[in-house]
Amino acid sequence: MLAGEVGGSQAVTRRLQPLRDLLPHVARYRGRVGLALLFLLLAAGATLALPYAVKLLVDGALARPPGGAPEEQLATIREHFLLLFAVSLLLGLATAARYYMVSWIGERVTTDLRQAVYAHVLRQSPQFFETLKTGEVLSRLSADTTVIHHAVGSSVSMGLRNLVLLLGGLTMLLTTTPRLMLSVAGIIVLVVLPAVLIARRVRKLSRASQDRLADTGGIAGEVLNAVPVVQSYGRETAEAERFGRANEEAFVASMRRTGTRSALTGFVIIGVFASLLYGMYGGVRAVLAGEMSAGQLSQTALYVMVVAGSVAVLAEVWGDLLRAAGATERLMELLAAHSPIAEPAQSVSLAEPAGGLPLRFSQVQFAYPSRPTAQVLNGLELSIPTGQTVALVGPSGAGKTTILQLVQRFYDVAGGAILVDGVDLRRLSLAELRRRIAVVPQEAVIFSGSIADNIAYGRAGAAPDAIRAAASAAFVDDFVRRLPEGYDTVVGERGLRLSGGQRQRIAIARAMLKNAPLLLLDEATSSLDAESERAVQAALEVAMAGRTTIIVAHRLATVQRAERIIVVDHGRVVEDGTHALLVASGGLYARLAALQFAA
Structure with missing residues (x-):
């Protein structure tokens, strides 16, 4: 099992490796990244605190033994609701701040990346454009940077937040019901391993989908720059059909990616939910047997919801990251292109001529x-x-x-x-x-x-x-x-x-x-x-x-x-x-x- 997990981890690293090339662009804004992580941890911590606050409310107020004064019980309930409101206030403010900071980082990194690629392409020799259509370059500058913006400005943040929630939720579940949750964790591992294999297919299809989309951009750019010639030779219908074929191929490639990604998402959600529901079933039996309080059951149910929701989001984020890895790979190919016309290691200066140059x-x-x-x-x-x-x-x-x-x-x-x-x-x-x-x-x-x-x-x-x-x-x-x-x-x-x-x-x-x-x-x-x-x-x-x-x-x-x-x-x-x-x-x-x- 351990060897399999190590192999799976290495496979994950390989598939997301292109995203490492984004790190230098993100690292320029360390301060804002640090603030975003701080707000992310605060929001995740507030989310994880809510189930515990509910447990205190159920066990400390609603489930109090009879005999206490109603005023005292209402005061206690009021205190617990104020605690819940304080936690939710922290959650709302931290989430809003995280969203703003992460969106800023996504916009800034994408803008920098688009500028870097464009400036680099302008310095390439004509030889570069003999093999790469201008429309494909434009597609990479627009479609691929949009995918990366979504990943950096949303998916990565959501992924980190839900990863913290997943680990925190599992930790709390293992703390409250260790024996039950250990068996659930084993089932989750069996679900995740096949999902890693499906994800490999998603990455390949994501790259293929982006390539087909770039083909349509290349055709459109070529033809739109020569509309008078197209119309002079009466080739409007033929060119529309040629674009239609490329467009249809892009649609088919996109749907293959979407279908495989949907299967991945569905498989992970069903598998994890089934394992967690098994854990909930065990928790209800424990309450009936007097081994767990009603508050602990409420806490367990909420943590199960947190963990299940996190897994569902992580499955979506995983697909986004795989697609972003393909887009990053395509952009980095442009940045990695080296013009054969290189600047001299030590240039020579010419005197300013009075007339022409021999x-x-x-x-x-x-x-x-x-x-x-x-x-x-x-x-x-x-x-x-x-x-x-x-x-x-x-x-x-x-x-x-x-x-x-x-x-x-x-x-x-x-x-x-x-x-x-x-x-x-x-x-x-x-x-x-x-x-x-x-x-x-x-x-x-x-x-x-x-x-x-x-x-x-x-x-x-x-x-x-x-x-x-x-x-x-x-x-x-x-x-x-x-x-x-x-x-x-x-x-x-x-x-x-x-x-x-x-x-x-x-x-x-x-x-x-x-x-x-x-x-x-x-x-x-x-x-x-x-x-x-x-x-x-x-x-x-x-x-x-x-x-x-x-x-x-x-x-x-x-x-x-x-x-x-x-x-x-x-x-x-x-x-x-x-x-x-x-x-x-x-x-x-x-x-x-x-x-x-x-x-």
Whole structure:
């Protein structure tokens, strides 16, 4: 029996082990945890004192032998009722204080945990999001933290309180009727051991249920971010059915968990109640035999109710804790994720450049981690002097955008090195490196907020005059002046209230305001009409002056005026020169130019 109990205890510890990861977050608030435990013990102590007070009332007042004066008996009864009221007053105040303190701890820990996970995810490299859907991350931040909040802010407190009541009630029962309660305790042990086995199944199903729920979040997040495309292709019904299948799987997984947890709760309650009723039956027989007073029987009955009620609550709490353990495990997986793009052990600082930054790619080898066998860059050699404007052209998949991602160190090279001002960029802190880079991506990213907020995104606290100057240079001022609220106009989620060209010009203004020495333009004018493109090209020429600029473009008309055009194919530089020189050479660039300009 002892070996079985030890094994069961170890199994319980293993199943709840993920909850240990919450302890550092809870330990920050030791003072409040101490107060919560104090109020918990006071409430539990008051609950355990009530049956004893009832015993005193029954034996000392109601069961007094005849002959005493009625006034004396009423005074005695009054004293006992005042004692009961004092105990209940303590119980009420301690319970209210415990509830407030525990709720505060639950809210605070959940808020801290959500913030820690979110901040950690933001620091992950793009490789992290190649394998994990954004919707699943959101599900863990919302659904899983809700489960943990319920556990920390309610279940743990209820569990501890009812554990104290269970142990205290059993202690009082063993003190008043030791022989009877020893047999009851043996029966309870036989009930709890099978319950431990059922609980193992509950934990697995809880994790599966949370995973299926995250799947639905992943699908919803993916589709809701692409509603126009879904509607354009008439896929509303198909996407609703796909979500419905995932939703149904989540429902089935949830009901499996709920069914098993219900069986666990029912089994524990029935088993423990049956054993305690057996103890009550023995107590009634003892009263009839004159071995126990009526007050002792009342006390025993109330303690039986306390113990039985505690077991019922503990069974519910056990299910909550198992579910919280699964949710904690999923959140800790996010916190345990380590970005392969690590800060250097000892970073090097660059001098503040007067102009641009020189770049050099030395025998760079690279393949995306999700496709390790598909080599994207294969011994790339390229030098870009300070302040030069270089255009990267070539077929799709040649590695042009990859070069921009490597310069920002979203990924690390597999071989060779990228040198910024003669320093391997892996020796620079990420903040130091990215502070010197401004980017205009192919798909302009606009955040919910005002136009001014979006332009100042890369330079927090920029003066309104500086924001307007950048906006004017990027021809944003033209359309903003026509808006009722001007630069304070809220653009909506992902800037959906703006046209594609307007979003692109705001992204260009953002890069110009940052005023970084290295400017990266990835198809920066792809969303503009011909007239807007000419205007923005003029603005970009101003922005590129005195900076090292790398332009990636498929439309060769946008790169003809670049000081230097680099043709990349299969991860290598195959041609290097001006537009006129490359056209005259009759190579890959000449063929691409002939196709585009003929069209």
